Amino acid sequence: MASNEKTEPKEQEPVENKQQETPAKKSPVKKISLIVLIITVLIFIINVLSDRHTPHTDQARVKGLVLPVAPMVSGYIIQTNVSQHSRVKAGDTLFIIDPTSYEIAVKVAESNLEKAIQSIDAGESTLKSAQARLSRAKVKLERSTKNWERTQRVLAENEGALSEADIDRSEASYLEAIESVKSSQADLERQTEALGPLNENNPTIKAALNNLENAQINLGYTAVIAPSDGIVESFNIEDGYFAAAGHSLMSLVSNNDMWIQANLKENNLSKVEPGDRVELIFDIEPGKVFEGKLTSISYGVSVDNTNPNGLPKVSSAQGWLRDPQRFPVMIELEDKEIISKLRQGSQAEIVVYTGKKPLLNMIARLRIRIMSKLSYVR
Template identity: 55%
Template sequence: MESKKGSAKKVSIIIVAIALLILIFSVLSSRFTPSTDQARVQGLTLSLAPMVSGYVTKVNVSLHSEVKAGDTLFIIDRTPYEIAVKQAEINLENVTQSLTAGMSGLKGATAQLNSARVSLERAKKNWERTQRVMAQNEGAFSQVDRDRSESSYLTAVERVKTAQANLDGQKAALGPTDANNPSVKAVLNQLEKANWDLAHTVITAPSDGIIESFNVETGYFASAGRPIATLISNKTIWIQANFTENNLTHLKVNDKASITFDIDAGEVYDAKVVSIAYGVKTQTTSAGNLPTVRNSKGWLLEQQRFPVIIALEDEEIYKKLRQGSQADVVVFTGNSSILNTLAKIKIWFISKISYVR
C-alpha cells in the first residue's frame, strides 16, 4: 500500500515538474522566441475605375488575368470624345480668325489716327499762320477766312480724339493678341480637356498584378469614377503578423524569423522583422463625445495584439503567395541556443501539420 502511495507521489511530482517546465518554457519563449499563427499575406488592392463615361467597346482581359503596368485593359467608345476634340479645334480656329480680323481692324484704326494727326498738324500750322498775319495786318484776311481756318483746326482736333477713342475701343475689345487673350485661353482649355477625356477612354493597368472582381463585357456602360474591376498588385506584398504585447518585450527590427505558409505546406522560410506598429485603435471616439470603455469579462484580460511586418529573405517566394494567405511566424530575439532550437522544431512541426489542418 505504501509502495503504491509512493509511486503516485512520484508521478504527481513528475507531472508538476513537467507542467512547471512547460510554463517556464512558455513564458521564456513568449519573450525570446515569440510566435503567432495570426499572420497573413497582405498587398495593395487597386480599384479600376474609368475617368470618363461611355460604353465599353473592347475588353482585353478576363477574370484572374495577369497584367503588366501600362497594359490596355478596357477601351470606352471614343467617338463622342473625338468629336469633342474636333469641335474644340474648330473653336480655336474661329478665335484665331477673329483675332486676325481684329488685328486688321486695329491697323485700319491706327491708319485713321495717323491720318487725323497729319491733318491736325496742317490745320494747326495754318491757324497759327493766320493768327500771325492778322496780328501784323488785321485786314489781310476776311472774317470768313479767319473763321474757316479756326474751324478747320478745331475739326482736326476732334477727328484726332475720335480716331484715338476708336483705336482704344478696338484694343480693349480685342484684348491681348497672344496666348494671354481670354478667348484664346478659353478655347485652349477646352481643347486640353477634350484631349484629356479622349486619352482616358483607354483604361490601362497602373501596376503589375492580377485582375479580380471582373464582370464587364463589350457593351457595358461604364460610369466615370465607378469601379469596373479590381487589380491585386503582385508587386507590393508584405506579411503582417499580429503579436501580443508580451511578445514585443525583446522583439526589434531586423530580428531573424522563420515563417511557414498554409499555401506551401511543409516548407519553412527565412525572414526578418521589418517594422513594428506603435499603436492600434482600441476605442471609438468622435469629436464632442466621451470615449466608450468596454468592460472585460472573465478573470484574465484579453491580450492586445500589435501588427509586426515580416519580410522574406528570398523575394522569389512572393510569387507563390496569394493575398490573404495564412502563415505561422516565429521570431528569434536572442542567442539562446536551447530556446532557438526548440522554436525551430516548433515551426518545422507546424509546417508539417499544415498538410492536414
C-alpha cells in the same frame, strides 16, 4: 522459558525492517513530482521570456494592393481584352468604350479653335484699322498744330493781318484734331483690350485650346488600361455593357507589392523594433521556412465600429480570460520567388528574433521548423 524469550525479538525484526523500507519506496514519487514541478516552472519561464524576445503568432496574413478599375468616361463597351483571373501588365488595354461621341467632340473642339483663330485674325484687322485711324489723326493734329502756331505768330506781329473767320477756322481745326486723336486713341485701346494678346495667351484661344485638350483626353480615356501589373478579379462585363464613369467594373490584384501583416500581442512588442529578423512559414509551401524583415509597427487599432480615423481593426478571441490587445506589424519578404505563389489573404505563421538570445532563438527556430512540417497534415 529463557529460550522462548530469546526467540521473540527474532520474530519482531521483519516488522521493524518493513517499517524502515516504507519511506524508501515513497522517495521516488517525491523526486518525480519535484522534477515535474521544476520542468513546469522552467517551461513557464521560457514561455514568458520567449513572448518578449522571440514573439510568435499564427495570426498573420498576406496583404497587398487591390486596385478598383473604373472608367473615366461613360459609354458602351465595344471590346474586352481580359477575363476573370487574367494576368496583365501595366499599360495593357483591358477594355474599350465606344469612342464615336468622343471623336465627334474632338472635331467640334478643333472647329471651335479654328473659329477662335479666325476671330482673332478679324480682330487683328480691325485693330490695324484703328491704328491707321490714330496715325491719320496724329498727322492731322500735327498739321493743325503748325497752322495754329503760324496763326499765333502772324497775330503777334500784326493783329489785323487775319480776319476773325480765319482765326476761328484755324483754332477749330486745331481743337478738332486734338479730339480726333483722343477718340482714335481710346478706340484703339478699347479694341486692344477686347482682342487680348495675339498669341496662345489670348483668352479666346486659351479657352478653345482647353476644350480641345479636354476632348482629346476624354477620347483617350475610352481605352481603359491596367494601372499596374496584376491579376483581374471581380470581372463580370462583356461587349455591350454600359460603363458609367467612376463606377468600378473590376478589381486588379496587384502583385508588385505584397507584405505580411502579423497581429502580435501588446505584451510581445516591448522588445520588437523595425529591422528585426523574421522567419515565416506558409501553408502553400509546407516544410519550408522563409526569411523576412519587420518593417513597421502599428501605432493604433480601432476598438469600435465608429472610429472615423480609419485605424486597422484587429479581432480578439473572447474567453474566460481577457485576451491581450493585438497590434499589426508589417513584414517584408526577402525571398521574392515565394511572392509569385502567394495569394492575398493566405495565412502565415511568424516568429520575430529581437536580439542575440542563443537559447531562446534556438527554441524558436526549432518550434517554427516543427510547425512547418506539421503544415503537411493540418
